[in-house]
Each structure stands twice: as C-alpha cells, then as structure tokens.
Amino acid sequence: MPGANPVARAPEGVRTAADVVTPELVAQLTKGVAGTGRTVNHTPFTGEKLADLPESTPEDVHKAFEHARAAQAVWAQVPVRQRAAVLLRFHDLLLERQAEVLDLVQLETGKARLHAHEEVQAVAVAARHYGYKAVAYLRPRRHAGALPALTRVTQLRHPRGVVGQIAPWNYPLELSVGDALPALVAGNAVVLKPDTETALTALWARDLLVEAGLPAGALQVVIGEGPVVGPEVVRRADYVSFTGSTATGREVAAGAAVRLIGASLELGGKNAMLVLQDADVDKAAAGAVRACFSSAGQLCISIERLYVHESVADAFLERFAARTRALRLGTFLAYGADMGSLVSARQLETVTRHVEEAVAMGAKVVAGGVARPDVGPYFYEPTILTGVEVPMAVCTEETFGPVVSVYRVKDENEAILLANATAYGLNASVWTKDGRRGRAVAARLRAGTVNVNEGYAAAYGSVQAPMGGMRESGLGRRHGSEGILKYTEAQTVAHQRLLPLAPSMGMDDQKYAAFMSRSLRLMKTLGLR
Known part of the structure; x- marks a missing residue:
C-alpha cells in the first residue's frame, strides 16, 4: 500500500551538519x-x-x-x-x-x-x-x-x-x-x-x-x-x-x-528499461530499483519508463513493488539508508504534480505516491505507476524524481518502438538471459548508452567508451x-620535401597534370589511403 516505506535508524555518534560545515x-x-x-x-x-x-x-x-x-x-x-x-x-x-x-x-x-x-x-x-x-x-x-x-x-x-x-x-x-x-x-x-x-x-x-x-x-x-x-x-x-x-x-x-x-x-532524458520475455525477473526487479531510485531519481540517466513483456509482467511487478516498498528513507551522514531526499521544494512540486495529475486521469499507484514530511521537508516515497498514458505529463516529460511508469508490451518490437517514441535519447536498459539478444535489442534503441542487465552504471563506469545523448538529450560526449x-584544437602540420605540389623540374602545366594523374592511379592501385 502507498505510504509504507520505513525510516532508517541513524547509527550512534553520527556527524551533524554543524560538525561538518564549520566556519x-x-x-x-x-x-x-x-x-x-x-x-x-x-x-x-x-x-x-x-x-x-x-x-x-x-x-x-x-x-x-x-x-x-x-x-x-x-x-x-x-x-x-x-x-x-x-x-x-x-x-x-x-x-x-x-x-x-x-x-x-x-x-x-x-x-x-x-x-x-x-x-x-x-x-x-x-x-x-x-x-x-x-x-x-x-x-x-x-x-x-x-x-x-x-x-x-x-x-x-x-x-x-x-x-x-x-x-x-x-x-x-x-x-x-x-x-x-x-x-x-x-x-x-x-x-x-x-x-x-x-x-x-x-x-x-x-x-x-x-x-x-x-x-x-x-x-x-x-x-x-x-x-x-x-x-x-x-x-x-x-x-x-x-x-x-x-x-x-x-x-x-x-x-x-x-x-x-x-x-x-x-x-534531459526520459530513459526506458526493457524487461524481455526471458529475463530473470528477480534480477530485473533488483536492477530496476537501482535504475529508478538511486539519488531519489534525480539522475539524468535514471529510468522513468519501464516496458515489461506481458508474460512476465505480473511476476516482475510483484517483486519490483515489494522491493520498492522496503526501501528505507534516511537523513543521516552514514551508510544504512536506501534513499534520500529530493533536493528542493521545486523538485518536490514537480514530482507531486506529475503523480497527482496522473492519478486524477486514471493512473494507479502501485507503490509510494506520497510525500514524507515526517522524514524531511522534500522527501517523496519511491513511486511506481501503472495505467499511464498520453496526455499525462509523467508519460512524456522528465520528472527527475523517484517515479517510474510501468507498461506491458506484447513483444520486444513493441517495446523498442515505444522506448524510441520520445524526443530524448540519453540512456536505456535491457534485461534478458540471452546476452546476444540483449545486445541486438540495444543496437536498435536510440540512446547514447544502453546497458544490458544493468540500469546505468555499467555504461557510465566504462570510461574508455564515450557517454552522451542523442537527439534532445545533448551534443558531444564525455569519457574516452x-x-x-573535445577540449583541444586539432592542428595539421604538413612538411613538403624535395618537390613542390606544383609544376617543377621542367614540367609545364599539362605535363604536371598528367604526372599527378598517373600518381593518383598508382596510389589507388597500391591501396594507399
């Protein structure tokens, strides 16, 4: 039921803001x-x-x-x-x-x-x-x-x-x-x-x-x-x-x-996670919690849309909701809490508006859906919605909070089509027991990074490879x-030796053009690039 997330207990001797931020x-x-x-x-x-x-x-x-x-x-x-x-x-x-x-x-x-x-x-x-x-x-x-x-x-x-x-x-x-x-x-x-x-x-x-x-x-x-x-x-x-x-x-x-x-x-992003028919639903549910609710969902590459094959949707949603309701909220400077706060009243207002509007238009709250001022002024429970559709704001706009919408799909083609039906293209996630299939699906998604059997950390942490967005998710890449x-200017220095790139050694224009034509044909024959 909504409003069920426990509050983590702070360990003894934990530091306070006054202990840390001294004059x-x-x-x-x-x-x-x-x-x-x-x-x-x-x-x-x-x-x-x-x-x-x-x-x-x-x-x-x-x-x-x-x-x-x-x-x-x-x-x-x-x-x-x-x-x-x-x-x-x-x-x-x-x-x-x-x-x-x-x-x-x-x-x-x-x-x-x-x-x-x-x-x-x-x-x-x-x-x-x-x-x-x-x-x-x-x-x-x-x-x-x-x-x-x-x-x-x-x-x-x-x-x-x-x-x-x-x-x-x-x-x-x-x-x-x-x-x-x-x-x-x-x-x-x-x-x-x-x-x-x-x-x-x-x-x-x-x-x-x-x-x-x-x-x-x-x-x-x-x-x-x-x-x-x-x-x-x-x-x-x-x-x-x-x-x-x-x-x-x-x-x-x-x-x-x-x-x-x-x-x-x-x-920005409106990142999608795809749970295919052959996915391990327990692992996918645990991965969805990480993908959707890390940093209270205030992460450009976190997941806000979840497309689940209809044959595993019930089992997945049951496990995902149970894990989500068990997340512990906390405000202390130590390990032990599973999720923290939204950053401001503005973020809380956006999250609250998206959820309340969706519910008023027919969406169902499976987990969360309420603010938690008893924990802190900007806390909002990790929230799972079903029955989300256009024109609900949460369907297409970036929420940037702990809210995810779950959709059932009949096959991976429908999942790919819906995942790509956005102006954004930052990150995506695919869950399957078949790695080759997962990579093939990933290649069809219009996102700068795609993780197979992980939410976002695998691609982001692989710093030899580029990371960035397609379409309205940005320009350029970080990493690798x-x-x-990108922080440099390329300069080409060309040193011409012995002969100029012009008529010389007694050649007139016509002879020089013929010489260069023969040279170009020879370079192609030799496979020079």
Whole structure:
C-alpha cells in the first residue's frame, strides 16, 4: 500500500551538519573565490542554512577568466605527463579523504550515502583513466601525406584555452571536477560555475586538486544565480561544457553559436528499461530499483519508463513493488539508508504534480505516491505507476524524481518502438538471459548508452567508451578519447620535401597534370589511403 516505506535508524555518534560545515571549513574553501556579494546554500535534509558563500557578479566572472587565462598560459607549457600526474595524485587523495566529501555531497543534495559514493567512484575512475591515458590521447600523430615520402604530415593537439563549465546540483562532485579533469590535463584552465546549493562540494574538490599539484589559478570557481552568472561564463569561454536541462541547454548552445565556439551538452532524458520475455525477473526487479531510485531519481540517466513483456509482467511487478516498498528513507551522514531526499521544494512540486495529475486521469499507484514530511521537508516515497498514458505529463516529460511508469508490451518490437517514441535519447536498459539478444535489442534503441542487465552504471563506469545523448538529450560526449579531445584544437602540420605540389623540374602545366594523374592511379592501385 502507498505510504509504507520505513525510516532508517541513524547509527550512534553520527556527524551533524554543524560538525561538518564549520566556519573554518567555509573560510578555507571560499578563499580566493571571485565574489563580492553573498549568497546562501541549504541542506535538503532539513531545509536549514549550511553556509554563507561569495556571490559572483558579471565583473567577478570577468576577473576569474583573466586569472584563468594567465594561469593557462603557464599550465599549457607543463608536459602532459606531469599534468597527468596531478590527476593520479588527486585519485589517491580522493579515496583517502572520501569521508569528507561524502558528508558534503549528502548535506548539499540529500542523497543516501551509497548514492553519494557513486560520485566518488566515478571521479576516481575518470582521474585514473585520464591520468594514465592522456599522454596517448594527446600525442602527436603521423598521417599519410599528399605524396608518399614527399609530404610529411603531423597532427598536433592544442588546448582550447579557458573552458567554461556550468555544472548542475544533482551530482556536484562528478559533474563538476569530474568533467574538469580531462579539460585540465589537456592543458586548459577551467572557470567552473557550480549550482549555489551544491557549491561546497565543488570547492572542496578544487581544494583537493590544488593539494594534488594543480596551479590554483587553473581552476576558478564562480558562484551565483544561473541566469546571471551562466551567460557571462558562455560569453567569455573558449569552449563550454554544460550539464542540465534541455531548455537551458538550448540557450547555452545559442550563446556558443553566436561566438562560434564549441560546446558539449548533456541534457534531459526520459530513459526506458526493457524487461524481455526471458529475463530473470528477480534480477530485473533488483536492477530496476537501482535504475529508478538511486539519488531519489534525480539522475539524468535514471529510468522513468519501464516496458515489461506481458508474460512476465505480473511476476516482475510483484517483486519490483515489494522491493520498492522496503526501501528505507534516511537523513543521516552514514551508510544504512536506501534513499534520500529530493533536493528542493521545486523538485518536490514537480514530482507531486506529475503523480497527482496522473492519478486524477486514471493512473494507479502501485507503490509510494506520497510525500514524507515526517522524514524531511522534500522527501517523496519511491513511486511506481501503472495505467499511464498520453496526455499525462509523467508519460512524456522528465520528472527527475523517484517515479517510474510501468507498461506491458506484447513483444520486444513493441517495446523498442515505444522506448524510441520520445524526443530524448540519453540512456536505456535491457534485461534478458540471452546476452546476444540483449545486445541486438540495444543496437536498435536510440540512446547514447544502453546497458544490458544493468540500469546505468555499467555504461557510465566504462570510461574508455564515450557517454552522451542523442537527439534532445545533448551534443558531444564525455569519457574516452572524445571526452578529452573535445577540449583541444586539432592542428595539421604538413612538411613538403624535395618537390613542390606544383609544376617543377621542367614540367609545364599539362605535363604536371598528367604526372599527378598517373600518381593518383598508382596510389589507388597500391591501396594507399
């Protein structure tokens, strides 16, 4: 029945917000931040103030870019191997001091601690990957020239300059410093605008990077309201990295287009999970809980639509609902809670509106469906809906909360058709006992990442492979070669030797044209590319 989720009991001696966010810590983290005003962030667990923070004006943003440009000119001259060593030291420091940042992530986002640890894992993996692979990704590369032996071609990779990064509140460690790491190791400086409500986490990560050897000026942080500070970052950057809503992403893209600079955008999603006829329903149910309710569903790649083959739908839904109702809600800074809070009153309003509208139009609540102010001001129970259809908002709009709609399908073709019937294309999930079948279905889904027998972590954690969205879920990719090369400009240096690419050695125009024609035919015969 709805309203049944238990509340996890906090262990003895658990730390409080006052223990973690001390005046000394705030002073240390905000030292040097460009900001002449003052703003405040809060904890979703109670709604209470966590800290007073500097607030940046447009002039402060300008100064931050000036400092970043001065630092970048020096940082770019540091050999790639030495820049990469900073990331490897940061990796070790992060794992050694993870308890500090786990406290901050929980306090600023309201997450359960295990979900906060996903961010530590993701950032450590990215730091290790680019720490070891940056030299190979950025090394000069030889290419075949216009004429073999006569034209020597080398491709170089230069940093773009200063990258403007606008990060969201939902993953304040991973989507701030995690995205900055490849930009920095490529020789850029970064001006980072985190969300005000999660700025302490980003500032902590910046502090740790400096401790690992990054020049302090190479990563500037500006704090303030998105409509004020965000456009200033776009106006001054040499490249823009943005994670957030599709609506705001369009504005960022337009601002970048006016200036003819590059941009990468990870935007919204209405991600689908497919449970095929031969799926292990117990494993699929457990996977659905992770896929739908991690970070209270406030994850761009979490699942909001579930398509289940009609032959296993009853068994799956029974197991899924039972697991969902058993999830423990909690507000403490320790492991033991299964799900935390929504981040704000705004998120709670959206979730509540989507569920209440759907129910009023005929949808059925299988689990959850209620707010839990007894736990915290923005808590909402993990919710499963059936009978969802157009024009219910929850059917097509991104909810970005702990709500999933379950649909029965007659076969995998119908599931694929419905899964692709969206403007988005970020992530998807397929469950089956037949791996080959799962991969074949995955290839037919219009999503940037597809996980077989996992919800999102398998693809996201495989950092040698690109991750990003299709259609209205964004442009560009993070991770792998694409995740670092986007922060560089490719330059081709062609050295012509002995003979020019023009008539020479007594040839007139006609003889030169004939010579080149014979040469082109020979190169094709030899299979030269």
